Amino acid sequence: MTEEHRGPMPGRPPENRQEAMRKLVWIGIWLAFLGAPVSDLLKEEHTAWATALGWLALAAFVGVYLALVFRHTARPLARATVSSMVAFLFCLAVVTSLTLDSPWLVLFVYVSVGCGAALPLELARWAIPGVTVVMALTGLTTRGQWGDFLPGLAIPALLGGFAMTGVRHLVRTTVQLREARATVAQLAANEERLRLARDLHDLLGHSLSLITLKSELAGRMLPDRPEQAARQVADIEQVSRQALVDVRAAVSGYRRATLAGELAGARTALTAAGVAADLPAAAELPPGAPPDAEEALAWVVREAATNVVRHSAARKCLITLTERQTLDGRFVELRIEDDGRGGPSAPAPGNGLTGLAERLAKVGGGIETSCGKGFTLVARVPLAQERGSAAPEGRDAR
Structure with missing residues (x-):
């Protein structure tokens, strides 16, 4: 199953031609309101020279x-440009409206939108009403019924601009949130490295110091007291073996997936992909869960969240963690549901579901x-039966 293409994220330039075409179509579709100038040119009420210049x-x-609009919203242009x-x-809208009559006043709406999309926000707040006022004054000089054009153009000019x-505020906030999320992730990674360094120092500092001391001592004893040197070497072997066990235990603890950590990662991934995530607040398993149940369920959350982001095209994702009592006993149930396009109804060999x-199964x-x-x-993972629980009805206790 191929990865679902979602298009460019807000505040991020298109990464390929397909994303660029989607964005261009979204911007260009609003040019349909230029039908008034096009209709005016097609009526052939102007001279051939004026019609050519109009086109x-x-x-x-x-x-x-x-x-x-397209280039500036992808990668900001220089302010002078x-x-x-x-x-x-603005000048083209004024000239065409004065020379070709009132149908061309609609160009001011696009000028207002361009001001809102590209000018600095402080300047855009004044430029948008200014463009609307100039449009109104220009409309007074045209031959059309300006009273009919004013509500249909002035309001879209103000609202559009x-x-x-507002969209730029939203995009800027999205960019800032993305940068903040990346910063938090980097800080968390740095903190994890520092914690690992501290743990390894605490585990190995004493052991390595003891190994060094005993090695020097064994070296001095070796010529005259080989038996005592041999005992020191045996101590070195014992200390090094214990240090190796401690390091393996520490590293395995860092590698172990936790349900709380995977739920937090799933929330971040789903939110970043534009999927509304409804996740449980608590991630504690009920009593009686097998020792490795949390890690197994954590891998389920990771794989399922990845599939939702990459393949489902979903808008919502619901994850629940509940304890259920069935005829076969107690179970802890982890359910992941999305409203996307669905997928295979059974695990296919070689994919993540099989893993x-x-x-x-373990x-x-x-x-x-x-x-x-x-x-x-x-x-579902079975839970151990509580001690002292009654035997199921219908069975003989023998």
Whole structure:
């Protein structure tokens, strides 16, 4: 199953041609409101020279507008370049409206949107109302019924321009959150390295010092007292073996996946991918869970969250951790549901589900999958029966 393409993230430039085309189509679809100038040129009410210049001005306006909005929202242009492009659009809107009549006043709406999309926010707050006022004054000089054009153009000019400033605020906040998340992840990684360094120092510092001391002592004893030197060498072997055991235990503890850690990682991954995550607040297993049950369920959460992000095209993901009593005994059940396009109903050999089934089988559990409106994965691990529990009815106690 191939990875689902979600398009460019807010505040991030397109990474390939497909993302660039999607963004260009999203920006260009709003050019449909230029139907009034196009209709005006097609009516042939102007001279051939004015019609030709009108088509040329409209093409230049659309080209500069798309370059301004598309290019600036991908990678910000220099302030002087932005100001020049906005000024060009503004002058072209004024000239065409004065010479070709009121249908061309709609160009001011795009100038207002361009101001909101590209100008500095402090300047855009004043430029958008200014463009709207100039549009109103220009409309008074045209031959059309300006009273009919004012509500249909002034309001979109104001709303469109300020809506773009709101989108820019949202994009800037998204970028800042992404940078903050990356910083937190880096700090967490640095803290983990420091903790590992401290633990290894505490584990190996005393052992290595003792090994060094006994090695020097054995070296001095070797010529005259070989038996005592041999005892020192035996002590060195014992200390080094114990140090090796301690290091292996420490490293295995760092490698061990925890349910709380994987749930936190799943929340971050799902949120970053635009998936609404509903996850349990607590990640403690009920009494009676096998020793390795938490690690097995943690791997289930990791694999399931990865599949939701990469393959499901889901908008929501629900993860629940509950204890259930069945006819076969007590179970802890981990359920992951999404509203995406679904997937295979059973684990296929060689994929991640097979690995999860093998991990759960080691702790006596199992995994079930189903797809309908979305994809559901259920992992169950049996819990040990509590001492003193009554025997099930219908069985003879022998």
